[in-house]
Amino acid sequence: MTQTRRDPDTLHVVIIGNGVAGVTAARHIRKGSAAAITIISSESDYFYSRTALMYIYMGHMTFEQTKPYEDRFWEKNRIDLLRDHVTHIDADAKQLRLASGDSFGYDVLILATGSQPNKFGWPGQDLHGVQGLYSLQDLQRMEQYTRNIGEAVVVGGGLIGIEMAEMMHSRRIDVTFLVREESYWNNVLPPDESAMINRHILSHDIRLHLSTELEEILPDSRGRVRAVKTKTGEEIPCAFVGLTAGVHPNIGVCEGSPVTTGRGILINRYFETNIPDIYAIGDCAEFISENGTRGRIEQLWYTARMHGESVAGVILGRRAEYDRGILFNSAKFFDLEYQTYGDVPSDVRDEDSLYWEHPDGTRCIRIVMRDGVVTGFNLIGMRYRHQVCERWIHEERPLTYVLEHLGEANFDPEFSHQFEDRLIGQWNERHPDQAVHRVRRRGLRRLGTSAYRHIRENATS
Amino acid sequence: MTTVQIHIPDEIQRRYRSDHPLRRTGLALFGIGLLIFVVGATGIFSTIPLLYSLLSLGLATTGALLFIIPGITERKPGIDNDGIMFRPMLNRKSVAWLTAIVFTGFYVLLYWFPSSLEHMVVASDPLSWALRGKAADRWFLYGTLYTLAVLVMGARMLIKYRHSRYHIIRTLSVMFFQLVFAMLLPSILQLFNQPEFYFHYFWPLKYDYLFPSKITFLLENSTRLAVFMGFWAIVMAFIATPILTYFYGKRWYCSWVCGCGALAETLGDPWRQLSDKSLSAWRIERWMIHSVLVFITVVTLLLWINSATEGAVLGSFSYSFSRIYGFLIGAMFAGVIGVGFYPLMGSRVWCRFGCPQAAILGLIQRFASRFRITTNGGQCISCGNCSTYCEMGIDVRWYAQRGQDIIRASCVGCGVCSSVCPRGVLNLENGPVSERLH
Structure with a gap:
């Protein structure tokens, strides 16, 4: 898969998809070259933040405010935006066929087509009033479907599920939340954190049904959803059903083209597909695994951003293998903020983790270790510094070191209560032989030049 | 290209309106209080100040508080911005324009047609007698309304952000400074025949505090307190302000102490999202705010030159120049536009585009601050x-x-x-x- 070296300035780079992956790629190609750049999207005229869809529905923001760049940014940076839908890729002729009937040529093609909500063949899944939530069009439909309704059901125990529940809750719609697992998001969260979220969901008057699977969605005489039926035979009346059982790569654009796909568009660690000059990034891409297992698909906001930046480097001739570094993520479940750094397995063994929970049950700290070395953090109701946690994990710091310096990681606002001492107290009580003393409270101090250099390098612009 | 629009239907807007009985009662009381206050402009209550005061200001304050209190039970502690973008009052719809006109109109009357408020001033008479031992004037009425707004809407902030200690403490701080430093202390000073002085305002926001006439009056005064005030004005403007801003950023003043900030952070909070985020707005902002700073600096310098030369160089020019500043910036910008435009341009129009104090603190914050x-x-x-x-x-x-x-x-x-x-x-x-x- 050797690609001939060309002057990037002479290329026409076409990007399908104006989500964060595609847009980041475009911005970085522009920063490093004078290439012609076109972004094609059938979803929206301008890049908007998909993560903010829920805030539009809840009335926290307008659609305009979800756009990270002013409209004139694109013209100023000579990034052409085309509102159309690519129906076919002619890889030999390097031509795209568009839904409008036009053809569009490219020198380099980046596929950044994102995801689609999963549907598992449930009877009634295509009824009026049943949908997932991924795109702007989904939000528009949800706006119509949920207008003036009283009851809704959300199926699926992940991040979008709880978002949809929160969205409808904000409009005083009664929500029943069906979760297949015995506890919310317990394939990601350890039992304590998962239980905390369960309680929080219930405290917002969401009817949380755990260990409950959807059997079918029942229509009324006009083909609209009337109720859902669970595997136990229970019927729950509702006028809207949100299907949020995950997403899968949106790879329809590759049909009829020689680009090979598995679950997603197959790429190597340089985002190269099997066809020269065609790359795939973001949610739609699947890394070819080296040992025959399922390839990795990265569906996070920041990984999409990193993909975009990395693929730009590859196209501009700085061919470096993609390394996403130490994992991190965050979410907000109603009012509970969640942050995670490093590796926190949902089935982490008690002896491998130190867990402290506030008596009010809305905050917790979990530090995970392997052989006495800290490998991960989970925080709920608290904020920790990304750089500090990452550095400790990278430097393989022992738990006692991390505990002593834990104040350094605290990123909570000024005047908020600090709980590191409680965690340390709990540790000291159980391990008097390895008792530690907190070295410092939270607050900025010299985090070390290396940490700052690291952030500078990671600053994506 | 088709534009994607999210249309929010009217029925959803209704859903957001609380029909908590306390809210309805509160709104009714607030409306009645306001009505009585306005009717008082005819002078029919002038002979019964206490009753007028209670029925107007008292009723309106009680009503507003009743309207606010159900917030504690309506939502759990946490960020509550549900429906903000759907509410006409918060999105420059007719009712917002009407409110802006009322606010603006009040300032116009206050500054340039004070006789029209002559009878309404009576509403603050009882308080004025109690605090200052003399009858109220329009500025006392204005101060009373201002303080009530900060306290009542401050209570709203305390409820809205009750999950955050940062917001609780800084809201209590602006409420305290408004009540004590802007209202009680100056009143008590007057009661004891001392110069009226606001210890939490400095040059150039309170521009006359470094004008030669004021400084000379204070420093050459026979009472020690007045001399202290003179030193305070100089020390705060030139020494304390830069030092505090170096350590904490301009927030130590703008969102913790300042009266304009107090009103913006309380009464103005519901409209905070209306501030323009565009690059062009930023460009205009920088030109305007620094021009105002240059303006007041020049005015002050001219006055000092004038004072030093006893009018030999500039004659009455520097005085008229300072009067122009007072009219254009002190009254028009800070008052009429600054507060009047809350419902149209957000709560910090003055602080962002006009305040010379903010300009100075901003320069320090930008180039030499730990914040x-x-x-x-x-x-x-x-x-x-x-x-x-x-x-x-x-x-x-x-x-x-x-x-x-x-x-x-x-x-x-x-x-x-x-x-x-x-x-x-x-x-x-x-x-x-x-x-x-x-």
Whole structure:
């Protein structure tokens, strides 16, 4: 898969998809070259933040405010935006066929087509009033479907599920939340954190049904959803059903083209597909695994951003293998903020983790270790510094070191209560032989030049 | 190209309106109080000041509080911005324009047609007698209304942000400074025949505090307190302000102490999202605010030159120049536009585009302060809540999504961006100046 070296300035780079992956790629190609750049999207005229869809529905923001760049940014940076839908890729002729009937040529093609909500063949899944939530069009439909309704059901125990529940809750719609697992998001969260979220969901008057699977969605005489039926035979009346059982790569654009796909568009660690000059990034891409297992698909906001930046480097001739570094993520479940750094397995063994929970049950700290070395953090109701946690994990710091310096990681606002001492107290009580003393409270101090250099390098612009 | 629009139907707007019985009662009382207050302009209550005061200001305050209190039970502690973008009052719809006209109109009457308020002033008479031992004037009425607004809407802030100690403490701080330093202390000073003085206002916001006439009057006064006031005015303006801003950023003043900030952070809070975040607005902002700073500096210097030369050089020119400043900036901008435009341009129009104090503090904050808003690594998801709710019109997201710290002259450190961030990305911090990430 050797690609001939060309002057990037002479290329026409076409990007399908104006989500964060595609847009980041475009911005970085522009920063490093004078290439012609076109972004094609059938979803929206301008890049908007998909993560903010829920805030539009809840009335926290307008659609305009979800756009990270002013409209004139694109013209100023000579990034052409085309509102159309690519129906076919002619890889030999390097031509795209568009839904409008036009053809569009490219020198380099980046596929950044994102995801689609999963549907598992449930009877009634295509009824009026049943949908997932991924795109702007989904939000528009949800706006119509949920207008003036009283009851809704959300199926699926992940991040979008709880978002949809929160969205409808904000409009005083009664929500029943069906979760297949015995506890919310317990394939990601350890039992304590998962239980905390369960309680929080219930405290917002969401009817949380755990260990409950959807059997079918029942229509009324006009083909609209009337109720859902669970595997136990229970019927729950509702006028809207949100299907949020995950997403899968949106790879329809590759049909009829020689680009090979598995679950997603197959790429190597340089985002190269099997066809020269065609790359795939973001949610739609699947890394070819080296040992025959399922390839990795990265569906996070920041990984999409990193993909975009990395693929730009590859196209501009700085061919470096993609390394996403130490994992991190965050979410907000109603009012509970969640942050995670490093590796926190949902089935982490008690002896491998130190867990402290506030008596009010809305905050917790979990530090995970392997052989006495800290490998991960989970925080709920608290904020920790990304750089500090990452550095400790990278430097393989022992738990006692991390505990002593834990104040350094605290990123909570000024005047908020600090709980590191409680965690340390709990540790000291159980391990008097390895008792530690907190070295410092939270607050900025010299985090070390290396940490700052690291952030500078990671600053994506 | 077709534009994507999210249309929010009217019925949803109704859903957001609370029909809590206390709210309805409160709204009714507030309306009646306001009505009685306005009817008082005819003079029919002039002979019964106490009753007029209770039925107007008393009733309206009680009503407003009743309207606010159900917020405690309606939602759990946490960020509550549900429906803000659907409410006509908060989105420049007719009712917002009407409110802006009422606010603006009040300031116009206050500054240029004081006789029209002659009878309404009576509503603050009982309080004025109690505090100052003399009858109220229009400025006392204005101070009373201002303080009531800060206290009542401050209570609303305390409820809205009851999950955040930062907001609770800074709201209590602005309420305290407004009540004690802007209302009680100056009144008591007058009661004891001392000069009226506001210890929490300095040059150039309170521009006349460094005018030669004022300084000379204070320093050459026979009472020690007046001399102290003179020194206070000089020390605060030239020494304390830069030092405090170096350590804490301009927030120590703008969102903790200042009276304009107090009103913006309380009465203005519901409209904070209306500030313009565009690059062109930022450009206009920088031109305007620094021009005002130059203007007042020149005015002050001219007055001092005039005073030193006993009018030989400039004649009456410097006085008329200072009168122009007083009219254009002191009254028109700070008052009429600054507060009148809350429902149209957000709560910090004056602070952002006009305040020379903010300009000075901003320059220090931008170039020589330990304050910054730290961005937490790569956690930003570009959702835009921070930018949306920045009352100073800073596009916070622009910096956050690039992993940069936010070091902007205009940031008043209200801390709302940090609170509304769903991913814990932003934090107001003080630390080594050299390590602020530009």
